[in-house]
Amino acid sequence: MSAPRSAAIIATFNQDGFIAEAVESIADQVDEVIVIDDCSSDNTPLVMAGLDIPHLVSIRNDIQQGVSRSYNIAVARSTADILVIQGGDDRSLPGRVPAQLAAFDDPAVSLVYSLPYVISATGRRLPDELAAEFLIGRDAADPLAFLFFEANFICAPSAAVRRADYVRFGGFRAGLDLLQDYALWLDLAASGSFVSLADPVVEYRKHSSNLSREYVGIDGPKQRRLVAERESIRTRFVETASAETLTRLASARDLDLDRFGALRHDEQVALIELAHSDKLVLRRGLAYLFGAAGESDGENRLARLGLDLSALGRLSLAADHENLDEVGRALATAGSIDRLAARRPRE
Numbered sequence: 122m123s124a125p126r127s128a129a130i131i132a133t134f135n136q137d138g139f140i141a142e143a144v145e146s147i148a149d150q151v152d153e154v155i156v157i158d159d160c161s162s163d164n165t166p167l168v169m170a171g172l173d174i175p176h177l178v179s180i181r182n183d184i185q186q187g188v189s190r191s192y193n194i195a196v197a198r199s200t201a202d203i204l205v206i207q208g209g210d211d212r213s214l215p216g217r218v219p220a221q222l223a224a225f226d227d228p229a230v231s232l233v234y235s236l237p238y239v240i241s242a243t244g245r246r247l248p249d250e251l252a253a254e255f256l257i258g259r260d261a262a263d264p265l266a267f268l269f270f271e272a273n274f275i276c277a278p279s280a281a282v283r284r285a286d287y288v289r290f291g292g293f294r295a296g297l298d299l300l301q302d303y304a305l306w307l308d309l310a311a312s313g314s315f316v317s318l319a320d321p322v323v324e325y326r327k328h329s330s331n332l333s334r335e336y337v338g339i340d341g342p343k344q345r346r347l348v349a350e351r352e353s354i355r356t357r358f359v360e361t362a363s364a365e366t367l368t369r370l371a372s373a374r375d376l377d378l379d380r381f382g383a384l385r386h387d388e389q390v391a392l393i394e395l396a397h398s399d400k401l402v403l404r405r406g407l408a409y410l411f412g413a414a415g416e417s418d419g420e421n422r423l424a425r426l427g428l429d430l431s432a433l434g435r436l437s438l439a440a441d442h443e444n445l446d447e448v449g450r451a452l453a454t455a456g457s458i459d460r461l462a463a464r465r466p467r468e
Contacts, residue, residue, distance in 0.1 A: 126152055126201060126202050126203055126222065127150070127151040127152050127153070127201050127202070127203045127204075127205060127218055127222060128151055128152065128153035128154070128155055128199040128200075128201035128203070128204055128205065128284075129144075129147045129148070129150075129151045129153070129154045129155065129205045129207055129213075129218075130155050130192060130195050130196055130199065130204050130205065130206055130207070131143060131144060131147075131154070131155070131156045131157070131195070131207050131208070131209055132156075132157050132159060132188055132191040132192050132195060132208070132209060133156065133157070133158050133159070133161065133165060133208075133209025133210075134158070134159040134160070134161050134165075134185075134188075134191075134209070135161045135162060135163045135165065136161070136163075136165060136209040136210045137161070137163040137164040137165045137167075137168050138242075139209060139210035139211075139326065140156070140165055140168055140169065140209045140210070141168050141171075141172060142212060142244075143207060143208070143209050143210060143211055143212060143213075144156060144172060144174065144177070145172075145174075146212040146213045146214075147205065147207060147213035147217065147218070148174050148176075148177065150205075150213065150215075150216075150217060150218035150219070151176075151201075151205060151218055152176065152201055153176055153178065153199055153200070153201050154174060154176055154177045154178065155178045155180070155195040155196075155198050155199050156169060156177065156178070156179050156180065156195070156209075157180040157181075157182065157191045157192070157194055157195040158179070158180065158181040158182065159182050159185055159186055159187070159188070159191045160181070160182045160183070160184060160185040160186075161181075166181060169181075178198055180194065180195060180198065182194070187295065187298060188293070188298065188301065189292070189293035189294055189295045189296070189297055189298070189301040190293075190295050192206075192292065192293045192301075193292040193293060193295070196284065196287055196288070196292055199284065201284060202283065202284055202285075203221070203222060203225055203281055203282070203283060203284065204281065204282050204283070204284050204287055205217070205218055205221065205280075205281045206277055206278060206279075206280045206281065206282070207278050207323065208277075208278045208325075208326075210326045210328070211237075211278040211323055211324060211325055211326055212240070212244075212323065212324040212326075213322065213323055213324075214238075214321065214322050214323060214324065216322070217322035217323065218281075220233075220318055220322060221233040221281040221318070221322070222281075224316040224318070225281070225283065227314075227316075229313055229314050230313055230314050230315070230316050231282065231283065231286055231309040231310070231312055231313025231314065231315065232275070232280060232281070232282050232306065232309045232310075232313070232315045232316070233280070233281045233282075233315075233316045233318065234275050234276060234279045234280045234281070234315070234316075234317060234318070235276070235279045235317065235318040235319075235320065235321050235322045235323065236249070236252075236255055236256065236259065236276065236279070236317075236321050237252055237255065237276045237278065237279050237321050237323050237324065237325035238321045238323070238324045238325065239251045239252045239324075239325055239326075239327055240324045240325065240326050240327070241326070241327065241328065242326065242328035244324075244326075246324075247327065251327055252276070252325060252327070254272070254273075254274065255274055255275070255276045256274075257271070257272060257274050258271065258272065258274030259274065259317060261274075262373075263369070263373055264310045264315045265307070265310035265311055265366070265369060265370070265373075266369070266370060266373035266374075268303070268306055268307055268310055269307060269355060269358065269359070269370060270370075270373065270374070270396075270397060270398065271398075273300065273302070273303040273306060275302065275306050275315075276323065276325060277302040278323050278325055279321070279322055279323040279325070280302075282305075282309060286308075286309060286312065286313070287305070290305055290308040290309070290312075292305065293305060297350050297353075297354070298346065298350075299343070299346060299347050299350055300347065300350045300351060300354060303350075303351070303354055304354045304357075304358070307354065307358045308358070311358075311362065311363070311366045311369075348401070351399070352399070352401045352402065355397075355399070355402055356402070356405060359390050359393055359394065359402075360390055362390075364386070364389070367381075367386075367389045367390065367393060368381065368382065370393050370396075371389070371392065371393060371396075374393070374396040376392060376396065377427065380427055383425075384425065384426070387409070388425065388426060390406075390409075391406045391409040391410065391413075391426065392406070392426060393406075394406030394409070395407065395410070395436060400439075400440050400441075403436070403439060403440045404440045406436075407433075407436050407437060407440050410423065410426075410428070410432070410433060410436065411433065413426075414430060414433060
């Protein structure tokens, strides 16, 4: 018997109202179905026990492991070549897996994905704009550059990857609760090509109990966690990137490739960071410049990067987000005072 080619990898937590539908939507398209329950406190174990699917492997964590470790545990139980990722509340559409397997016939492909249809808790189709984060990078000339310099635009429940690549890059990184997929997508984009399927292959559910999808807010705990994870991922990626990957990023920012190619790795990393629109990343590059400028040959070191001492002031202004925050708070406070004064009775 030949080895299984495809496996659905599904992680679930307290999704007893959706998990059966999620599993059944993809079970007949794959050779293996691996479902991991991350210590749910609802009726998920009973629902899973009632599913009659011969090639289903059901795993339950004794203690809660988090989404990243759970997916990694499930992948470790799989023997298939291609992993089809799905959430425990999403639904795969007919024809999903055949279309993704066909794309992997090209050995250069490292990830196959699509835009999702968005559905409600009851399964009703919702406007695409409710998942606008997946629309922004669809036409990007280079997925790697867009992922690194702009944003994550891959809908994880629509993705399929090679098991060998997933294992080689460490899977979903434990400790990342919001952007674990983003870290893996960067590694995959640097090592291979992405295929975006023309038609959606998954229905992506938006509802009040989503684990980590509703994290956008103004200065909230999840928003802060999101910012911290994103900075950590980008820093780790660029500092460990190969010369080829750094050159690819430099090209996307129209840097002088002849000059860039003559630089040391740490200098190349600094230039990439300085070319970033994220102020936290830019500040890491700026810190490198201040260190270089303080050396005895500081001016020469800056000149190697195509910069001079005046660039320190210009880049410092570009990287200054704290002052903008203070201005915003001051304006908000002033506005509140004005409104209170307007409501106060005149004596």
